[in-house]
Amino acid sequence: MATEFTVPDAGAKTAAASQEFETEKMSLAMGPSHPSTHGVLRLQLELDGETVTNCDPVLGYLHRGDEKIAENMTYNQFVPYTDRLDYLAPLANNAAYAAAVEQLADIKIPERVQAIRVITSEMARVSSHLMGLGAYGIDVGAWSVFLYTFTEREKLYTLFEELTGARFTTSYSRIGGVSRDVPEGWNERVLEFCDQFLPILDEILKLLTRNKIFMDRTVDVGIISAEDAIGYGLSGPNLRGSGVKSDLRKDRPYWGYEQYEFDVPVGSKGDCYDRYLCRGEEMKQSVRIIRQAIAKFPAGDYYAKDAVRIFAPKKDKVMTSMEELINNFMIVTEGPQMPAGEVYFEAENPKGTLGFFIVSKGGGVPWRLKIRGPSFCNLSILPKVCQDELVSDVVSILGSLDFVMGECDR
């Protein structure tokens, strides 16, 4: 099949050659195990030389049927499954899911829980962006960035471990509260982390921001216009990188985000470089929020009093009080009793807006639970944005979208 070359600066010589020789497009499977696909994504590329003429993402390698599983277990039992959506920010996922069910049950959580959720979600954001940034560095050939970001992420994981007992899949939030209160002196250690983190973050960003090689790989590559970003349902830093000032923490504040002062960085061009800059700045803003939340850390309970029929009672109470034992038994066997109805809640997670649509017919099990994974929507623009790009730029675009397949395939 004779085709025209669309390589930039293709001279008359190439044009003559293409008439003389028969050329054909090449089909290339990039992934599912390719280092730049950050998991198991397959891009079925059609190439004309080095130019991508068609890109067909193939998903589903990590599909576990989370929505089906949710229909078969109680609301409380599903919390650990939310860890495995965006497994780089489980703390934020748990809290978003809990908030969705709280909206269904119409529970108002105490201010202390709100503050804990804000702090942990922002820490999750920092850790997720650090991972994304480090991996992006590797994708475009800057190895050392990864080593610095991983060191910082490790410090965060030590704090997570101290708070939740787990480093990776934390399952920390519960419907109506959190699984345990903040340990003694933990907040101070978070502040210590923040103090030493900001100078290091500047250093990390300095490695990339004015780096000639990095800029060559990212500036004017993978440009997404604001209309496209909205049209394709992009969210998080990918949407803001295209210049759309949309952040649910500002637009529809939850967990008392309205009381914290922070800026929402937006890009001007919508290229890979803008998305990188947005993530860098978001980490600084997250630190700002963490500091404010700890400065006015409210006293009180770590669970809502009116969630008594949802939130499992304390173990020592179960062992000593008949009432609490019965309550615990009912919560475990029947699940927390919810009203019938439909709710939709979205939280601004590191990767974008993670949404839960719950259809309840009453009882302890959701009738339908739909998870809107931001990475799924963020990836849906790939066929458009990879069109007519070079293969090497596809790697750069993938890294800049910072997706995670656990949440995309669910």
Add this chain to the structure above:
Amino acid sequence: MSDTVAAEPVADLLAKFSEATPRESLDHPAVNVPMKDAVAVLQWLRDEQSYDFLVDVTGIDWSETTSPRFTAVWHLFSTTKHTYIRIAADCTDDANPSAPTATGLFPAADWHERETFDLMGITFEGHPDLRRILMWDGYPHHPLRKEFPLAGIETELPDIEVADETQAKVISAPMMGGPFVASNKGEMNLTDAEPRAKDESWNEAKPKPE
């Protein structure tokens, strides 16, 4: 917790589309529309009411014995007004549910509709490329339908060559001691509250029956 700000478009919508009815919702404004009006409603919301962001398209299966069995649901968000609206439309045909595509209005609908088709089996009429997205091409079931068991159904491997060579199949998940499965009944029922697919007919001492 309903939004008072967003109550206006609902009133306008009900006035403009005579067959639309308010839908019960615990949070955001929600409207039931007939399936034939669905795309017109979405377009009106996008063009006239600045609901420019398609958040989600999904389906609900109300069980095999219910009619209408399937409902398609759209969630829209306004990036200027910062409110959500939920549009729901019942599928008229229970055996072969279908809905009109919104890909002409929102490019985001493409993958959401493919996913709903894949998992729920709702066909989106006019979709340019309605293939499965999470399950593989040629998979015979729609897993989110209520009659589909949690453990899965034994099917052929997607790759015929590998299947021929290995004689392997995609088997249903062993559920013994598996996830603690509860049921959506509401009343206390210990048999249902225990793992539903629990199979104790074989163990270490007694071999698995063929």
